[in-house]
Amino acid sequence: MSGGLDSMLAAKVLEKQGVAVTPLCFESWFFSCTGARKAAVAIGMELRVENFSDAHLAVVKNPCHGRGGAANPCIDCHLLMLQTAKKIMEAEGYDIIATGEVVGQRSMSQNRQSLDVIEREAGLAGILLRPLSARLLPETEAEKKGLADRSRLCGISGRSRDQQLALAKELGIAYIPQPGGGCILTEADYGQKLAQLAQICPNYEGLDAQILRFGRPFWEGSALFVVARNQEECQSLSDRVKTGDLLFEPVNFSGPAVLARKFGGKIAKAEIESSGRKYLFQYSKKTPANPEISVKIIGQIEKSGQKG
Ligand code: SF4
Structure with missing residues (x-):
């Protein structure tokens, strides 16, 4: 049925x-x-x-x-x-x-x-x-x-x-x-995202395929950054964090949650643009999902000449 x-x-x-x-x-x-x-x-x-x-x-x-x-x-x-x-x-x-x-x-x-x-x-x-x-x-x-x-x-x-x-x-x-x-799976846009994932990581898992359903994906070599587009997607991404991920949730400025997942190699830093804004992230602080990994949110936002 x-x-x-x-x-x-x-x-x-x-x-x-x-x-x-x-x-x-x-x-x-x-x-x-x-x-x-x-x-x-x-x-x-x-x-x-x-x-x-x-x-x-x-x-x-x-x-x-x-x-x-x-x-x-x-x-x-x-x-x-x-x-x-x-x-x-x-x-x-x-x-x-x-x-x-x-x-x-x-x-x-x-x-x-x-x-x-x-x-x-x-x-x-x-x-x-x-x-x-x-x-x-x-x-x-x-x-x-x-x-x-x-x-x-x-x-x-x-x-x-x-x-x-x-x-x-x-x-x-x-x-x-x-x-x-x-x-x-019948959606062309999702099909393209999945094909790219399969090319970079042929042994991808179900949770990898799932996070491509939420937000906008950006690839940086073999690292995937998914930027949420709304509150619901922020939640969906944080529900799908797995070991080794980094979940960025800005705390002192408004902005989207970003999930970073490595498929080999190591992410050192990433610059993400979303809706005309530029977010710059770098590791240095621990996250609940990854107590052993350091993450620092620089939180630099560029829009209309503002910086926050
Ligand atoms: S792949 Fe999706 S659309 Fe095709 S048969 Fe399975 S559930 Fe139905």
């Missing part, structure tokens, strides 16, 4: 047939289950959350089936979700795995060829049920065994949401989430 309308409908279509449904959502360094939690509440089901951050990060770094328009490895990502779901199915005795996929809806991961590749490679050929497009696809084992009634499944395809909206009305679903374009 992604939290989008299609996955809500798929779950409800099955439930209406008398199938006991457990919505399953995946969490990683790049996406959370916030939307899925809302969606599950809206359809009166209890969400199960599975964190597969490390396995997903490996797929983001080396996708076997390539990427979409940005860093998004959608086919491998779907594949990983289904492989993980299959393990759960086998370990816990579920009968069916179903998704909200709709044939022809997305160019990369939901065209007919991709659906076949994903199904086959996940070891789910003939098992995976797509309730919204089932009548356009070959009959699955679940349908043959009578676990799902094919005549009450749907034959939806394409990008229009008209049929889904009509079905939502029929099923009494009042909460209609806005169509999402995918996770942050």
Whole structure:
């Protein structure tokens, strides 16, 4: 369950047939289950959350089936979700795995060829049920065994949401989430930041990828400086400090928090420009995050001739 309308409908279509449904959502360094939690509440089901951050990060770094328009490895990502779901199915005795996929809806991961590749490679050929497009696809084992009634499944395809909206009305679903374009990996700007990180540090970790989501990144050789743009980002950066980082938080003048992270080598000093202001930092004082590292904030600000 992604939290989008299609996955809500798929779950409800099955439930209406008398199938006991457990919505399953995946969490990683790049996406959370916030939307899925809302969606599950809206359809009166209890969400199960599975964190597969490390396995997903490996797929983001080396996708076997390539990427979409940005860093998004959608086919491998779907594949990983289904492989993980299959393990759960086998370990816990579920009968069916179903998704909200709709044939022809997305160019990369939901065209007919991709659906076949994903199904086959996940070891789910003939098992995976797509309730919204089932009548356009070959009959699955679940349908043959009578676990799902094919005549009450749907034959939806394409990008229009008209049929889904009509079905939502029929099923009494009042909460209609806005169509999402995918996770942050589909954003071109983030994709470029991640590609630069991968070039400098191919073995980057999840927290390294995450800090690129907040603030503006500046590279100084192999040192990364991320400058927060608002209070929320200051908090997000300070929540993601790891051993060896330097977190600059100006105390006697107003300015952004800056997180500095080394990927080899040592940062001696850095000059950072943000919103037309120039901040100069140099180590000399201890920080709570790094009691062994010295940091001094020189705090020189240049704007309209002022210095502070
Ligand atoms: S948009 Fe993101 S979450 Fe969705 S399949 Fe692609 S990589 Fe995975």
